[in-house]
Amino acid sequence: MTDLDTSQWYFSVMSKQANPVLSRRTAYVEILGPLRAFFICTAIPLTIYALFFGCSEQFGGCPPRLDHDRSFLALTDLAWYQGLWDTQATMLFVAWYAFCVLAWAILPGDWVFGTTLRNGEKKQYKINAFSTFILALSLAFGVIFLGGPQSFTFLHDKLVGFITASVIVSVLQAVACHVMSFRPKALLSIDGNTGNPVYNFYVGRELNPSIRSFDFKSFNQLRPGLILWILIDISMVCEQATRFGGFSQVNDSLWLVLIFQALYVGDILYHEVTRSAPLWLVLTLFRFQRHIFSQVDITTDGFGFMQSVGCLSWLPFTHSLQARFLVFRPVALGFVWTTLIVLFNSLGYYIFRVANAEKNDFRNGENPKNLQFLTTGSGSKLLISGWWGRSRHPNYFGDLIMALAWSFPTGFSTPLTYFYFLYLLALLIQRQRRDDDACEKKYGKDWKKYVELVPYRIVPYVY
Incomplete structure (x- = not known):
């Protein structure tokens, strides 16, 4: 199908979305839009894997040693690629996503209105991301308390399997949201309705893909990937504690990384919807504001490959690189x-x-x-x-x-x-x-x- 044919097909589908305000055609906002979109869709998963293997104990360090047990020769072996798949890690990742959805559904939280959209409506969002964070940390600490640090090293041990699972789930989610965008009266994003399916898939064709009151965009930005990032850091601390003989032996450098990043994520989840109060007042102060719902990511950008893979895969597995490095290269500050x-x-x-x-x-x-x-x-x-x-x-x-x-x-x-x-x-x-x-x-x-x-x-x- 040529680009012209694709545009004509897209236009015929969009013409069925009755309201022109919701489905007006747009132009590319970047130079080489479709080509750039295809490159990024390919490069992001490859970069996540490259950072894992490029800074890995398996290949001898950070950067890797090409002669380390001839491990790099395995890149030409099909069995090596099969090792990227881990059934248990995939099941755990899907269970984690389901846990976040369930927490969104059952944990208490205020329903707040976002900004007025182009169709004159206002979406409602449920605010309980910080509660999900606290619940996840409580469960993780409970597992560690009952089973010791070795009970929470599975994220470290199966990290490449979790990476593969995250890429698959995030791409499938992006595909599902793209297909959903063709339903009648879907509110399309300003930049994601160009007539080119590759570019639209990349930036996100629909502004707020949702199933009833469940909004994919705000959910992904604030829950699964962001919280998983800290759980990975905690797993790295547990791995070093297991190797060295207890948490008292964990290096100060790794503790710093965990504390800094956990406070940062906690701050995001708390302050995005509250006034600028100290985090320690969280149990006594619940004055909600809607800061995140006035940001361009929510009000203007669509939800497609870029946000789906970015939130679910790129964020947790690239941002935790420092903690993973310090497991096999301890630094005493x-x-x-x-x-x-x-x-x-x-x-x-x-x-x-x-x-x-x-x-x-x-x-x-x-x-x-x-x-x-x-x-x-x-x-x-x-x-x-x-x-x-x-x-x-x-x-x-x-x-x-x-x-x-x-x-x-x-x-x-x-x-x-x-x-x-x-x-x-x-x-x-x-x-x-x-x-x-x-x-x-x-x-x-x-x-x-x-x-x-x-x-x-x-x-x-x-x-």
Whole structure:
């Protein structure tokens, strides 16, 4: 089928989706859209595997040694590829996804409205991701308490099988959501209705694929992959404890990685829907806000391969690389280095949290710091003081500092453990440019005035 034939077929199907507001045709938002989409759909799973085997005890280290037991010769052997499949790991991963769905369904939580969509409706979302996180941690700690650290090393032992299962499940989920998008009156995403099936599948054709009140997008962004990331970290700690003779023998570097990342995930799950209160107040403070439901990932982007594989597979298995490395390459930091890294991470967290608090308060009509702002011709208000006066994306700056703090405990013996920082840097620069281009189109001359007042993009006084 040629690209023209494909476009005609897509148009004939879309014409049956009666409301033109829901199904209007769109253009590619990136250069080489379909080709780029096909490349990324192929490259993401391969990169996840490459990071696993490129920093692996099985192949002799990080980076691997080509002569280590001739393991790399196995890449030409079909049996080696069969070893990527693990039936038990697949069943456990599917059970984990089902657990998260069940927790979403039965755990208490407020139902809140998102922003108004193009069809004039507002979706309702159930807020209980943090409760799911606490329940999952409680169950994990219960298993460890009853069975010892060796009882929770299965994620470490079967990690490549879990990777394979996550890729399969996330791709199937993306396919299912793409097929669902052809039902009548489905609300399509702005960028995912181009007429090219590859590109649409990649970015997500439907804005909010749902089964009744179950929304795939918000569920995947906040639950299975994000929480699994921390469970993998915990499994790595248990593996080192098993090897060294107990949790008291686990290196300070691995404890730092686990604590930093667990607090980060806990903060996301809590603060995305609450006011900027300290995490320790979680049991006494439940003042809900809907921050995540006003973000572009929810309001504008479709849910397709990019978000499905990104949330379910890429996130948990690439972000846990530092913890996995420290299992077979232990690093003892000592008091001085531990203190310095803690202070560095705290600085990043402070910037990240305070900047987000300023933005969220301002969005909700509050301005406790009396921050200055620029009023545009359309009536929108742009902050030009506080952290948002130092750079246009100060929360990205805090995120990058924390990413470095998670990598420092691994030392400097390999650049691979700094992959997350480099990936995040590239991602945030790309996102910053996309956001700035959109704002320039939206605000026109007012945006130029704003850029003069806030010249730095991410890092104050640097970039």
